[in-house]
Amino acid sequence: MSDTEIIQFHQVSKFYQQRPVVQDLNLTVKMGELFVLVGPSGSGKTTTLKMINRLVEPSQGNIRVAGKDNQLQALTQLRQSIGYVLQEIALFPNMTIGENVMLPLQAAHRDNATSRQQAERLLNQVGLSASEYFDRKPADLSGGEQQRVGIIRGLIARPQIVLMDEPFSALDPLSRRQLQDLVLTLHQEYKMTIVFVTHDMTEAVRLGQRIGIMQNGHLLQVGSPSDLLMQPANEFVRDFMAQAQVPAVKAMVMAGFGQAVGADQVGHQPQLPISASLATLASKLQQQTQVVVEGNRVLTQADVMAFLASQEEDRHVD
Amino acid sequence: MWTNLMNMLQTRQAEIWAALQEHIFLSLLSVVIATVLALSLAIALFGHRRLGNAVLQLAGIIQTIPSLAVLGVLIPLVGIGTVPATIALVLYALMPIYQNAYAGLIGIDPSLDEAADAFGLTYWFKLIHIQLPLAMPAILSGIRIAMVMVIGTATLAALIGAGGLGTLILLGIQTNNNAQLLIGAVLAALLALVFSWGLNGLAKLPLKQGLLVLLVLTGGILGYAGWQTVQARSEKIVIAGKLGSEPEILINMYKELIEQDQPQLKVQLKPNFGGTTFLYKALQRGDIDLYPEFTGTILQTISHKKVPVNHDPKQAYQKAKQIVARQDGFIYLKPMRYQNGYALAMKDEVAKHQHLQTVSDLVQQAHHESAAFDPDFYQSADGYPGLKKAYGLNLMAVNMMEPSLKYDALRQGQVDVIDAYTTDPQLKVDHLVALKDDRHFFPPYQGAPLVRPELLAKYPRVEASLNRLANRITTAEMIDMNYQVTVQHRKPAQVAHAYLVQHHLVKAGD
Numbered sequence: 001m002s003d004t005e006i007i008q009f010h011q012v013s014k015f016y017q018q019r020p021v022v023q024d025l026n027l028t029v030k031m032g033e034l035f036v037l038v039g040p041s042g043s044g045k046t047t048t049l050k051m052i053n054r055l056v057e058p059s060q061g062n063i064r065v066a067g068k069d070n071q072l073q074a075l076t077q078l079r080q081s082i083g084y085v086l087q088e089i090a091l092f093p094n095m096t097i098g099e100n101v102m103l104p105l106q107a108a109h110r111d112n113a114t115s116r117q118q119a120e121r122l123l124n125q126v127g128l129s130a131s132e133y134f135d136r137k138p139a140d141l142s143g144g145e146q147q148r149v150g151i152i153r154g155l156i157a158r159p160q161i162v163l164m165d166e167p168f169s170a171l172d173p174l175s176r177r178q179l180q181d182l183v184l185t186l187h188q189e190y191k192m193t194i195v196f197v198t199h200d201m202t203e204a205v206r207l208g209q210r211i212g213i214m215q216n217g218h219l220l221q222v223g224s225p226s227d228l229l230m231q232p233a234n235e236f237v238r239d240f241m242a243q244a245q246v247p248a249v250k251a252m253v254m255a256g257f258g259q260a261v262g263a264d265q266v267g268h269q270p271q272l273p274i275s276a277s278l279a280t281l282a283s284k285l286q287q288q289t290q291v292v293v294e295g296n297r298v299l300t301q302a303d304v305m306a307f308l309a310s311q312e313e314d315r316h317v318d
Numbered sequence: 319m320w321t322n323l324m325n326m327l328q329t330r331q332a333e334i335w336a337a338l339q340e341h342i343f344l345s346l347l348s349v350v351i352a353t354v355l356a357l358s359l360a361i362a363l364f365g366h367r368r369l370g371n372a373v374l375q376l377a378g379i380i381q382t383i384p385s386l387a388v389l390g391v392l393i394p395l396v397g398i399g400t401v402p403a404t405i406a407l408v409l410y411a412l413m414p415i416y417q418n419a420y421a422g423l424i425g426i427d428p429s430l431d432e433a434a435d436a437f438g439l440t441y442w443f444k445l446i447h448i449q450l451p452l453a454m455p456a457i458l459s460g461i462r463i464a465m466v467m468v469i470g471t472a473t474l475a476a477l478i479g480a481g482g483l484g485t486l487i488l489l490g491i492q493t494n495n496n497a498q499l500l501i502g503a504v505l506a507a508l509l510a511l512v513f514s515w516g517l518n519g520l521a522k523l524p525l526k527q528g529l530l531v532l533l534v535l536t537g538g539i540l541g542y543a544g545w546q547t548v549q550a551r552s553e554k555i556v557i558a559g560k561l562g563s564e565p566e567i568l569i570n571m572y573k574e575l576i577e578q579d580q581p582q583l584k585v586q587l588k589p590n591f592g593g594t595t596f597l598y599k600a601l602q603r604g605d606i607d608l609y610p611e612f613t614g615t616i617l618q619t620i621s622h623k624k625v626p627v628n629h630d631p632k633q634a635y636q637k638a639k640q641i642v643a644r645q646d647g648f649i650y651l652k653p654m655r656y657q658n659g660y661a662l663a664m665k666d667e668v669a670k671h672q673h674l675q676t677v678s679d680l681v682q683q684a685h686h687e688s689a690a691f692d693p694d695f696y697q698s699a700d701g702y703p704g705l706k707k708a709y710g711l712n713l714m715a716v717n718m719m720e721p722s723l724k725y726d727a728l729r730q731g732q733v734d735v736i737d738a739y740t741t742d743p744q745l746k747v748d749h750l751v752a753l754k755d756d757r758h759f760f761p762p763y764q765g766a767p768l769v770r771p772e773l774l775a776k777y778p779r780v781e782a783s784l785n786r787l788a789n790r791i792t793t794a795e796m797i798d799m800n801y802q803v804t805v806q807h808r809k810p811a812q813v814a815h816a817y818l819v820q821h822h823l824v825k826a827g828d
Contacts (some may be wrong), residue, residue: 053436075438076438078438079436079438080437080438084437086433090427090430090432090433092433092434092448092452094454
């Protein structure tokens with residue numbers, strides 16, 4: 001086993017009263033990656049997620065977490081080493097925001113002063129000023145603010161792995177977008193492994209370094225967003241991916257437009273984020289002949305024209 | 319009524335205060351025990367829904383058993399006093415506390431539960447920091463409901479000698495003293511309100527402070543209970559009396575006589591302890607050592623076999639003495655002089671005017687006399703029907719009336735004759751006279767101490783002390799003493815002491 005593999009499912013199945021929910025699942029999540037499990041409701045993605053920290057116990061097969069079978073690890077230790085963010089947010093209404101954030105540390109018997117410092121730092125980092133928010137109750141906050149707290153509560157104990165179960169599906173589109181950015185930022189900073197479950201293909205493509213698509217308890221395909229877009233394993237994957245509203249720049253890169261260049265050639269010039277819109281790219285290209293995009297890829301006006309042309313063709317085909 | 323109320327509040331302050339304290343203690347003790355039990359049960363069972371629901375059903379069934387029945391079942395098992403009263407009240411308080419705590423715990427949002435699990439919280443951490451705080455409003459509302467219910471039901475504790483505000487209510491009913499009844503009832507209601515508010519206040523405190531208050535309260539109650547038990551053990555002789563002023567005066571005399579002769583003995587009094595059957599059972603169990611009982615009551619109520627009515631007081635006493643000795647080995651000491659039985663009563667002035675002294679005299683005039691009798695007297699064989707036969711009494715009109723009303727009717731001249739008890743202080747209040755039962759129809763009711771043999775074996779001199787009242791206290795003297803207590807609100811102990819001093823039974827002084 002390579003040490004870059006942090007979670008491994010081996011022939012895992014889960015039955016509820018003989019009805020299969022997950023069947024013969026084999027999956028490897030790599031250390032430090034942002035892995036997205038996507039699929040329609042009832043596809044078994046949440047069950048799969050919850051089997052990692054044993055909120056759901058598998059009926060068959062085994063799951064290795066950080067190299068050890070998770071059935072052989074002490075339950076509290078296993079869970080304390082894995083962060084968790086829920087769709088329902090589930091901040092404890094009897095506690096203040098600060099107490100909620102500090103809870104995982106208290107459960108692990110960390111000392112109060114350090115816990116408080118860490119909680120305040122994280123609150124400030126996600127834009128909820130600690131001096132203002134620390135002593136407030138969850139009910140005083142908007143849904144988006146509450147889930148910011150939910151996310152840092154999942155991170156505060158510095159777990160190697162954070163599980164996120166459809167964390168943004170109850171939020172309005174604007175908050176969802178802001179929080180997706182927050183997850184990307186935090187992931188870059190802390191480099192933990194995130195397993196993120198969603199039914200929203202756009203979200204999956206926006207966040208996932210690798211994506212696993214599930215349907216009816218089966219894992220249909222695992223790959224990078226461009227793999228899934230370019231080489232869908234079957235009709236279901238193709239149709240599902242078609243729902244994704246991929247940001248134009250990312251779509252261009254995934255579709256193979258532009259030139260890959262080595263890091264040494266790019267130097268220190270600023271790179272355009274891959275989530276940028278077509279308008280941003282166009283305005284840059286009016287000032288300069290080529291733009292370097294995140295991931296060391298160079299795009300030119302010609303690439304944009306070719307991309308737009310291919311989109312038009314697609315529409316005619318449909 | 320109003321002046322009577324104020325008067326009672328002033329003169330009986332100590333008594334009322336004691337009843338209030340007993341009531342608070344009993345209620346708090348029961349609610350604290352019930353809370354500990356019900357909460358532990360709810361915590362243990364809310365993870366096992368099927369069992370939890372079964373217990374919910376069971377608690378509901380317990381709830382439907384009438385409280386009097388529970389007390390009745392408990393007396394043979396655990397005796398009388400605070401213990402059975404507390405058990406009964408705890409049984410009642412269990413259901414609302416368990417039901418609310420259980421509902422509060424299973425009603426916790428499952429996603430909060432999942433979050434707590436996912437963070438790897440231990441069972442106790444989760445219980446104390448998450449589940450109990452979240453269920454706290456429901457738990458407190460259960461305790462509040464139980465509290466109000468227990469304070470109300472605790473008034474019944476007076477029936478089994480556990481004291482409390484119920485004593486005032488029972489006595490009020492017994493002696494037709496509405497002021498006393500009202501004080502008991504209003505205080506019970508106020509108590510329920512105050513505690514309900516107190517719990518509301520407690521609910522607003524932060525959890526730690528709230529728990530601290532609860533802890534102090536529980537400690538205080540248990541401490542008081544322990545102190546009471548120690549106190550009770552150090553007492554040597556326990557004397558009880560039935561409801562009313564007369565038994566209370568008598569047992570105060572007993573106490574003074576015993577303690578004067580043997581100052582090293584300690585006598586504990588339990589006045590207004592309950593009804594006949596209850597006191598007799600308490601004596602059988604040894605919860606009390608003696609109480610004053612009437613010959614007539616032994617013959618009519620306590621005797622297992624039906625005994626023909628004997629109209630000679632001396633023979634009746636001998637018969638009663640044999641019966642209690644045979645049934646339970648009890649010793650029935652010498653009787654006092656007065657009789658407290660049925661009598662026909664008229665206004666003194668009317669009786670004088672019509673030259674009526676005896677029931678036989680009344681028979682002559684009966685065709686233009688009307689009467690009011692209470693329902694018991696009107697129906698029972700030793701009441702009006704028997705009297706009618708024995709004397710050939712044919713009254714012009716006979717009405718059935720509640721005891722309190724018949725005195726009013728007589729006072730206002732609506733009737734001429736009523737039934738009364740011979741030592742009833744009302745005779746003195748309304749200037750009534752009891753007609754002499756010249757054919758000895760009414761069964762004799764003479765009072766005497768009924769004693770457990772163990773007491774006399776241990777302290778033989780007690781018999782002599784008690785027998786000093788033999789053939790003492792006339793009917794008129796008893797009426798007067800009852801009058802002093804129930805109408806003038808003097809303390810029974812003072813009235814008893816004054817009598818003993820006046821008749822040189824104890825030395826004057828303290």
